[in-house]
Amino acid sequence: MEFVDLAAQRARLRASIDAGVMAVLDHGKFILGPEVAQLEAQLGERVGAHAVGCASGTDAIVLALRALEIGPGDGVIVPSFTFCATAEAVVLVGAVPIFADVDRESALITTATASAAFDAAAAAGVVVKAVVLVDLFGQPVDPTGLATLAAAHGATLIADAAQSYGATLDGASVGALVPVSTTSFFPSKPLGCYGDGGAVFVTDESLVGLLKSLRVHGQGADKYDNVRIGTNSRLDTVQAAVLLAKLAVFDDELDARRELARRYDDGLGEVTRPLTVDPRAESAWAQYTVALANRDDVAAAAKDAGVPTAVYYRAPLHRQPAYSSGLASDDLSNSEWLSDHVLSLPMHPYMSDDDVALVIDVVRRTAIAD
């Protein structure tokens, strides 16, 4: 059994992916070829925003921060319970990460935890310029209260939607819920390519030109006209071709992920505590994650039964040596608690009925709910 079965998807899409990649090898426009613009148009149209491709989900956050002119000395609030890249991007632009706690039930940042992080920043004399909402495991953060809070402080909301492209909240799509969103096309994300890739989404079209300049060395009229310091962060044309083929079946795959999540809920709801999903949200189900009193025992039993599991994430970022210079909110206890209790189960659109039954069986036999 695979934790994410890319081979099954490859078998389904072999013909269309191969044709798309071969077309790029033949036309030879490997950098910002026509497939990139085509993909950006489709990605943006799906969600009702403007999409700009780039080299990774990490770069997407860096580019978003730079487009918002966030740099040395500025404060950026990020949840402590997230993948390291969320905070790493903040440090890469010279800004200071301020760690906020998350809700214990959903593992998402809330207005209350962000507010406590604003207090920690104020106490340290750091001015907060942005709050990064991480759509952990695929569920969008509800930005309503956070938008009011951020506006009161003159800060912008950025969504780190690396795990949530394809998700919705109240029928509105991730990518258009806040002014600036970023995503990743790392192979195991819900929409993944065959290497690294990412995109930035903006609702304000006037930021598109700036992002496109930043990804090509701060170019003006062309790349030999340098009007600002940029970087080299393009989405490869070959990867855009792979993504175009995958986008054709993406809705179908999202449905299969949601169906699997429902089956896990039905099979496991009484013996585990699945992280909660807002009834107004449709998660992209990057991960199906439960909280357990005996997480490590369940993981070991699963491994013996041939069921792969994963722990996202074993340490909150404020406990990681690399981020010791970040500012921590007073109370980060939910981030610490989740790091000790979460377990993610196999999640992909191609799970067989037998595999689903095996996962449910081993977890039911061993789990102690928290």
Ligand SMILES: *Cc1c(COP(=O)(O)O)cnc(C)c1O
């Ligand atoms: C995967 C991920 C990233 C980074 O994406 P890459 O494409 O690997 O650089 C950033 N934030 C979160 C929450 C992620 O899951």
